[in-house]
Amino acid sequence: MPSSRILQNTDPYDSRKCLSIILAAGEGSRMRSRTPKVLHRIAGLSMLGHVLNAVSEAGADKVVVVVGPDRHDVSDEARSIRPDVNIVTQTERLGTAHACLMARSQLAEHFDDVLVVFADTPLVKAATYQALRTKIQQGASVAALAFNADDPTGYGRLLLEGDTLSAIREHKDASEQERHVGLCNAGLMAFAGKEALTILDSVSNTNAQHEFYLTDCVAIAAARGLPVTYALADQHEVMGVNDRVQLSQAEGHMQHRLRARAMLSGVTMIDPASVTLSHDTIFGRDVLIEPHCVFDLGVKIEDGVTIKAFCHLEGATIGPDSVVGPYARLRPGSRLASHVRIGNFVELKNVTLDEGVKVNHLTYLGDASVGTQTNIGAGTITCNYDGFAKHKTTIGSDAFIGSNSALIAPVTIGEGAYVATGSVITDDVPADALAIARGRQVNKPHGASGLRQKLSTKN
Numbered sequence: 001m002p003s004s005r006i007l008q009n010t011d012p013y014d015s016r017k018c019l020s021i022i023l024a025a026g027e028g029s030r031m032r033s034r035t036p037k038v039l040h041r042i043a044g045l046s047m048l049g050h051v052l053n054a055v056s057e058a059g060a061d062k063v064v065v066v067v068g069p070d071r072h073d074v075s076d077e078a079r080s081i082r083p084d085v086n087i088v089t090q091t092e093r094l095g096t097a098h099a100c101l102m103a104r105s106q107l108a109e110h111f112d113d114v115l116v117v118f119a120d121t122p123l124v125k126a127a128t129y130q131a132l133r134t135k136i137q138q139g140a141s142v143a144a145l146a147f148n149a150d151d152p153t154g155y156g157r158l159l160l161e162g163d164t165l166s167a168i169r170e171h172k173d174a175s176e177q178e179r180h181v182g183l184c185n186a187g188l189m190a191f192a193g194k195e196a197l198t199i200l201d202s203v204s205n206t207n208a209q210h211e212f213y214l215t216d217c218v219a220i221a222a223a224r225g226l227p228v229t230y231a232l233a234d235q236h237e238v239m240g241v242n243d244r245v246q247l248s249q250a251e252g253h254m255q256h257r258l259r260a261r262a263m264l265s266g267v268t269m270i271d272p273a274s275v276t277l278s279h280d281t282i283f284g285r286d287v288l289i290e291p292h293c294v295f296d297l298g299v300k301i302e303d304g305v306t307i308k309a310f311c312h313l314e315g316a317t318i319g320p321d322s323v324v325g326p327y328a329r330l331r332p333g334s335r336l337a338s339h340v341r342i343g344n345f346v347e348l349k350n351v352t353l354d355e356g357v358k359v360n361h362l363t364y365l366g367d368a369s370v371g372t373q374t375n376i377g378a379g380t381i382t383c384n385y386d387g388f389a390k391h392k393t394t395i396g397s398d399a400f401i402g403s404n405s406a407l408i409a410p411v412t413i414g415e416g417a418y419v420a421t422g423s424v425i426t427d428d429v430p431a432d433a434l435a436i437a438r439g440r441q442v443n444k445p446h447g448a449s450g451l452r453q454k455l456s457t458k459n
Contacts, residue, residue, distance in 0.1 A: 095211030371397030
C-alpha cells in the first residue's frame with residue numbers, strides 16, 4: 001500500500017487527463033460510531049486515505065471528494081492526504097448519481113477519463129482503477145467494475161448482450177433468470193469525460209426510493225448506442241465496509257496483502273498471521289520478524305534487522321543488523337543506528353542510539369542520545385520529566401551505565417565514563433570519570449533481631 005503522501009501520476013497515457021470523484025457523504029450509521037465511517041482506519045490509514053492514495057497512483061489529475069453537511073473532519077482528512085483536493089457538499093442525500101453531480105463544475109471541464117469511486121471500498125488497488133481507465137481509453141463511454149460473487153444474493157447483476165453491458169439490475173428488481181447471473185456490480189464506474197455530465201443529468205428518480213442511482217447510467221448510455229463495458233476485479237478487493245464486522249474483515253485482507261508484499265521483498269515472518277503492519281511500514285532485506293509483533297505508523301526497518309517476539313514499534317527507525325526484543329516497546333522518535341541491541345522489557349521514546357549500543361533489559365530511555373558502543377545496564381531509567389517539562393540526557397561513546405541507575409535530566413555523561421550500579425546521577429559526569437552516587441552501606445551486627453523486637457512491641 002502506498003503511504004499517505006501524494007503519489008506521482010503513473011498513467012501510461014500522459015496526454016490523458018483524469019478526474020476522480022470520491023463519494024464520501026454517507027452517514028455510516030451501522031458503524032455505531034461518532035467517527036464518520038470513511039475515517040475509520042485500516043492498517044493505520046483512514047478508508048478515505050486508502051482510496052485517495054489509490055486514485056492518485058492511478059493517475060487522477062484532479063480529485064473531488066463529496067462530503068455530507070458539516071463534515072469538516074472528512075474534509076480535513078482529505079486535505080491532509082492530498083492538499084489540492086476539491087471538496088463539495090451533498091446537502092440532501094438523493095442517491096449516488098445526485099452525489100456525482102455535486103461535482104458539476106469539475107465534470108464540465110471535460111476530462112478524458114472520469115472515475116467515480118467510493119470512500120468505503122478501501123481495498124481497491126490502483127491497478128484496478130487503471131483497468132477502468134483503460135476501458136475508456138479503448139473507446140467505451142461507460143465502464144462498470146464487476147466481480148464474480150460466491151453468493152450474489154443482494155448484489156446488482158450485470159446484464160450482457162454478447163460482450164456489451166446493457167444494464168445493471170438490482171437484486172430486488174431482477175427476474176429469476178437474472179438472479180442466476182453471477183457477474184455482480186461493485187458500484188465503481190468510469191466515464192468518458194465528454195459524455196459523463198449529459199449521462200448523469202439524464203438519470204431520473206422514478207423508483208421506490210425516489211433516488212438518483214449511478215447504476216442507471218449504464219442503461220442510459222446503452223440506449224443511446226454508446227459503447228458500454230466492464231472491468232473485472234476480485235470480490236475481496238471490492239468489498240464495501242458498512243459495519244465493524246466488515247471493517248475487521250477489510251483489515252484482515254489488508255494485513256494479508258501487506259505481509260505478502262513484505263515477504264516478497266525479502267522479509268521472513270515466522271508466523272505471518274500474528275504480525276500486524278501499518279500501511280506505511282518500510283522494510284529492508286533479510287529482516288526477520290518473530291511472532292506477535294505490531295508495527296504502528298512511521299516504522300522503518302533496515303537490512304538485516306531481527307525483531308523478536310512480542311514487540312511494539314511506532315515512529316521508529318531501526319538501523320542495519322540490529323536486534324530488538326523480545327517484549328520491547330519503541331515509541332515515536334526512536335532512532336537506532338547499526339548493530340544496536342535492544343533486549344526484553346526495554347522502552348524507548350525520542351531516543352537516538354549510535355552504532356553498537358546495548359540496552360539489554362528492564363530499561364526506560366526517554367529524550368536521550370547515546371554514543372557508540374555504550375552499555376546501558378538493567379533497570380536504568382532516564383528521569384526526563386519533572387512534571388512540567390521534558391529534559392534531555394546525553395551519554396557519550398564507550399560509557400558504561402551500571403544496573404539500577406537513575407539519570408536525572410538534564411544531565412550529560414561523558415565519553416568513557418562509568419556510572420556505578422545503583423547510582424542516582426544528578427550532575428554531569430566528565431569523560432572517563434567514575435560516578436558513584438548512592439548511600440554508603442552500613443552493617444549493624446545483630447541489628448535485624450533488634451529491629452524485629454522493636455517492631456513487634458510497637459504492633
